[in-house]
Amino acid sequence: MSYTIKFLSLQKAELEYEVAVRGGVAADSVNELRRQIVKLSLALPSEDILESHLEPFDDLKAVRESLIKSHNNIISLKTKLDKNLFTRTETLLHHIYHRLNRIDYSSADVAEAYKSCRSHFNSQYKDLTSFKMQSSQVPQVADSSPDPIKELVNVSVSCERKLFSEIGKLKYSGKTCVRAFIQKVNEFIQSRSIPQEKILAFAFEIFTDDALHWYRCIKDRVETWDEVVVLLKQDFSENDYDYRLLAEIRARTQGELENITIYIAIMRGMFSRLGKPLPEEDQLEILLHNIRPCYASTLASSANITDIDSLQNICRNYENIQSRLKRFREPPKVSADTVAPEFAYTKQATTSNSNNNYKNYKQLSHNFNTNYSKNYSNNYNNHYNKYKTTSNPAQQENHNLHVNEMAPANDDNNKKNVYCPRCRSQTHSLGSCQKPRFLICFKCGRKGVKFPDCPNCNAGLAKN
Template sequence: MLPVKYLSLQKSELEYEVQIRGATAGYSVEEMRRQIVKLAAEHPAEHILESPLDVQQDLRGCVEVTCDRTVADLSKLKFNGKTCVRSFIQRVDEFIVARNIASTKVLAFATEIFQDNALHWFRSVRDNISSRPELAAKLKEDFDQSNYDYRLTTEIRSRTQGEHENITVYLSIMSGMFSRLSTPPSEPEQLEILLHNIRPCYASTLAASSTEIRTIDSLRSLCRNYETYHSRHSLFQEPPRVTSDTVAPEFAYSRESNKSTNKFNNNTYNKQNFSYNSNYNKGQYSKNTNYNQNQNQNKSQQQNYIHSVSNTAHNNKQQPYCPRCRSNNHHIRQCTASRDVFCFKCGKKDVKTPDCPVCNKKANTKN
């Protein structure tokens, strides 16, 4: 047994549920809802085995209680007067068609749908409205934004296709925007706007079409073909290499078999570019000649500079000196004189420089 949603019941249904539990129903729906919340907790539906009402009254109440849940779902549609009224009306119309709800029931549930300022508005005009079309027209008259068609037309002309937006989704969105206008544009006018607003990547496909695009369906078909081709192109892969697991290696793609073809293509390419390279080389000959001459001049100048520097360094080089024989013709490493002990500074024999009385006497005299 499914649980009963008491707060979704209509007035007659609430009245019956209160009465079979032995209570007196209130005058308003809100009051009866407060009653049924308490009574349902004290007397659940599965505990009610007998009705305190007489047979005729009980049968009448059973007939009035329905299992039509689609009508109760209308209360989920809310409008407070601040959102787009045309979007609300479109949503209600779609809901009515989908659930096959009568217009009279929509008017009966209007107090559940409208909220805040919209509810105050409906109470003030309820006596002058007798059908759903009249209600929709009155809603547009009192809650529609000023210059709505002009502003929506501006948005339509600036609504281009997104970078990752599918063409089918984009055309569907544009169709919804066109339908919101009081007087939707004709198909040629819509097509003109769409051709300006779709992504530029479709231009080559549309230009290559042999037939003139006269309908939105043909535009959708051509753009879908482009998307299909682009998707296949992005998924293309080079043929796999032959492995030990290949079942039919004789049918596999062989890269060596194309070497001769590649050589032929390379020769053709070289022949085609020979004349261009020759002309280019001729044009560059004079430039290269002048450049080489300048390079030779620079090299000669650098060599002269290096030579002068080396000569200067050679002239400034210290002359050789041998402290053993006190000669400027050779170093001490090349000296052939006797290796007797002597002072390297003054040449005094049989004494070393630290112990030389002559050199130390001069040093002490200076100090």
Template sequence: MNFYKRLRSDELRHEVGVRGRKQPEGATVEAMRVALTELLAEEANGVEHQDALLPIDEEEELTILEAKVAEVGNSVSLLAEEANESDAARARALLSHCNRRLSRLLSHVGQGRRVRVKELLILLKGSVGDFRNIGDLAVYQASSVPSVSSFPSQKSKSSKSTHESEPPPPEKPKRGVRVKDIDFQKWGVTYSGSEGVSVLSFIMDVEEKADSCGLPHRELLRGAPEFFQGRAKTWYRSVKSEISSWEEMKNYLRAEYLPVGYVDNLWEEIRARLQGEAEPIGQYIANMLSLFSRLELMGTIEEEMKLGIIEKNLAPFYVKQLVNTKVMSIPHLKKLGRMIEEAKFRVERYDRTKKTPLMEPEFAYKGRARRTQLDEVGDVEPEVAALTDARGRRPFLCWRCGADGHSFRDCQARGNFPRFCWGCGKRDMVIQNCVPCQERKARRAAAAQPDAPARASETTNPSEGNQW
């Protein structure tokens, strides 16, 4: 129990507070240590303290815990180089405190932050394994860091209070995964050091496989001979005597195979990664998060920063739709984007020319039919193609994109559209080669001259002129 004496003021206040004993604002560290010692003694005698829900800001709590997990990770790394009992006791206390605090937070945060909490728990789990591998002293081997499953959710606690009289069912013994039971070769994850395969992707693939098997990351070093091929295997053989943990292996791999300036260049790539014109928002966000995950192997990136970059690089279509909407998180943005895409799909699918039997024809909409095939414009004479409405006015029909309501000169649609005649709209034609438009141009030019009839007749019937 004495290891709790290594906790700092804010950590002590949290440990005492969650056990239901409030401390005055000016309480000293010594007073809080005494209070916590009393509470722990009561727990040792079988007294259960109901977890109190402290009023917390989830984002602020996550930020605090990210800093503490990073601190304890650094402490464990330093202990591995030069162990001493004083620092080990502090690391042991902080490991237990972070694990309990993260596990409690996991049952209260929303879905958007659960991923971050779980990532911190995974990092903490690795630090626990490294801590226990440092030495054989009791301070390193004591099971002071409970597993996540030892912290019941609020739901299980409430149900326990409802059924106080019922004894809890006996827990089934859990069989741990043994390294000798794992065939690393069957994982199919290898790295050769060749171009086209990212070393960070390799590290993530290996750790995901380990998580799916329930294998602690600290045991991954034993599978290293099966993970490497080609020149990467030659490199591994040259450095394996210097490497004593999986964390060290990752550091060596990054130092050897990451390109010079990788982090700076990847940041530039992320900031320049725009959403494609036809790229669904779900796919774009997935691609961006994958890029961020590569950087997060070297350090944590705030969720707010990720969201800001993704929002800034959205395609103009989405930017216009979201201009008056406050986006709260990346999952919220994904949900809004899918709603926008669904609305766009319904609009594009809408067909005003669809014919259905009418029960009361007098109330039907009698607007003009919408043109959907641009090729129709080029297959008829220009005068016929330029349809008029009931008042004799020519409606706007864009010869470039096919939409009505604007001319091709004002068209802002993006994409590669077929060329067309600027005089009549005929597809796959330019005005210089368009016979109807050139004939009309010739007639207008002839009509503008004083002897227009004679020239026109000579132009249209040259054979008759030769008979004279």
């Protein structure tokens, strides 16, 4: 005898068990539980599940609660026969039947409780069968409650329509990368738990253009989707696909704004497209060559890197540290709103007073020498050029009286050459001059006068 369960007639407690025993995670609402069991029951019928996921005592406790529900339903049926209530009670007893068959009652403690539950089940099922003939003679009363069988059919039809619309997005014309298409189909199957037979049944909707002509030709030779995949790779893959893809892999370096996690994920995706898997050692070598040079110092200080995960962790730590460095800020200064100013950072002097004094002295000395040399050279040149180009005949004649006695010094590289303004000679300096001291204008060489009193060099002073 077949004990068929109409799952949409079960209550929440029984639905949670039916979902859990098939490996699913029970949802909170009844509607969601019904959607779950509709999908799971297609792949795993009740007859194929031979063991329970619960402990025997926990299972028997739940069975007793279900038997109480069915007993109350039978009492109601004895009072007034109702076809919908009869159907729900029959479904509940079928649920109890399959549940009892999965309980292990080999131990003595469990056996006694199991026999009691089995006895109550047999008694209730016998009472239910006595109503079967009577329920067939009772006219059907219009009931506003939904029919569980119709609900199951409607849910199945809606699921099929939804599946058809989603599979319709998987189109392949034969002009794009076949391996990308195969990967997309496999991910679709895995994410929606769809049997491969369903995908094969929708093959005429998936393939278009040249790919559809191809499938019509080979459909009699294939029985599973895996066989279709083998022929797809054979007929639509380019002969040098792996060679060209490997060249693209070696040329694919890390972008400037691309973090290491995304880059390695993309590279692993490219590795997975290869027909012949690349050893992880070769993958690691390519990644070490193609990541950005900024990781070099961090990798050089690390131990020997043997796998891609270690490489990713090291580079990710480097990125985290760099992110912290960019966000680092100097400690704030003390303000009027500072609550604890004694804990605020105070900038310390980096050099001692003696070093500061030495630096100040050195700077002053450099400025003095520069200004003195600049002013002296400029004054001498300015006065000499002024006298040389003057338009005053008397001043020009007065200059000619003394120019023969002392020739002007050569101005080429004046700052570097040794020069004695008293002798007007470049053979020695003023400090090493052996001539006796006498009055002389150091600018124009006129004897008997100093530079402040020299009428040649100070024409305005002579007029006054």
